[in-house]
Amino acid sequence: NAGVTQTPKFRILKIGQSMTLQCTQDMNHNYMYWYRQDPGMGLKLIYYSVGAGITDKGEVPNGYNVSRSTTEDFPLRLELAAPSQTSVYFCATGQGEKLFFGSGTQLSVL
Amino acid sequence: DQQVKQNSPSLSVQEGRISILNCDYTNSMFDYFLWYKKYPAEGPTFLISISSIKDKNEDGRFTVFLNKSAKHLSLHIVPSQPGDSAVYFCAAERGETSGSRLTFGEGTQLTVNP
Numbered sequence: 001n002a003g004v005t006q007t008p009k010f011r012i013l014k015i016g017q018s019m020t021l022q023c024t025q026d027m028n029h030n031y032m033y034w035y036r037q038d039p040g041m042g043l044k045l046i047y048y049s050v051g052a053g054i055t056d057k058g059e060v061p062n063g064y065n066v067s068r069s070t071t072e073d074f075p076l077r078l079e080l081a082a083p084s085q086t087s088v089y090f091c092a093t094g095q096g097e098k099l100f101f102g103s104g105t106q107l108s109v110l
Numbered sequence: 111d112q113q114v115k116q117n118s119p120s121l122s123v124q125e126g127r128i129s130i131l132n133c134d135y136t137n138s139m140f141d142y143f144l145w146y147k148k149y150p151a152e153g154p155t156f157l158i159s160i161s162s163i164k165d166k167n168e169d170g171r172f173t174v175f176l177n178k179s180a181k182h183l184s185l186h187i188v189p190s191q192p193g194d195s196a197v198y199f200c201a202a203e204r205g206e207t208s209g210s211r212l213t214f215g216e217g218t219q220l221t222v223n224p
Binding site: 004040041042043044045090092097098099100101102103104 | 112114119142144146151152153154155156159199201203212213214215216217
């Protein structure tokens, strides 16, 4: 089992560009999450999903969109990239409080 | 409003000694607390947790202590090993069983010197 797989691992965007961060899990969990981590800061929740077709905003959703068409996939979309979105993005899944994280996507917006 | 704070950005200890990582919280509604460990270029991994009905939980070399009156928890690692060198995140949750309610601290970089 791969657990939680995120692609790409690294990406550089220009201001105003768009991209989708991919996340796939093979753990058959209903809950999936997107977090961002800025230097010296804790993880902040962007969006989460409690199952296919259901998503909700977290603490810092502005500038992002998500969809959940299957149990396995939970992509995160950046429509108009801004320098403030430079961060490391983590996808996670879990049952209850114990989350399983992907290895992250390091995104720079220049 | 940082509801979960880890005031020490870094900690350095000698191999074989005790490592103590601290975490303070402000929200008295938090009733479940977790520690995650993160190596470079990897995602965080769950380490140990404690419910507010307990004041101590042990798992091998790792023990978490909870002092509700002080809104403080700590992670003890005994004995510390070089492989424990990582960033440790404290997290807290209130009531629900969903991870959507987890609030993370800023993290503490632990370095264990051989």
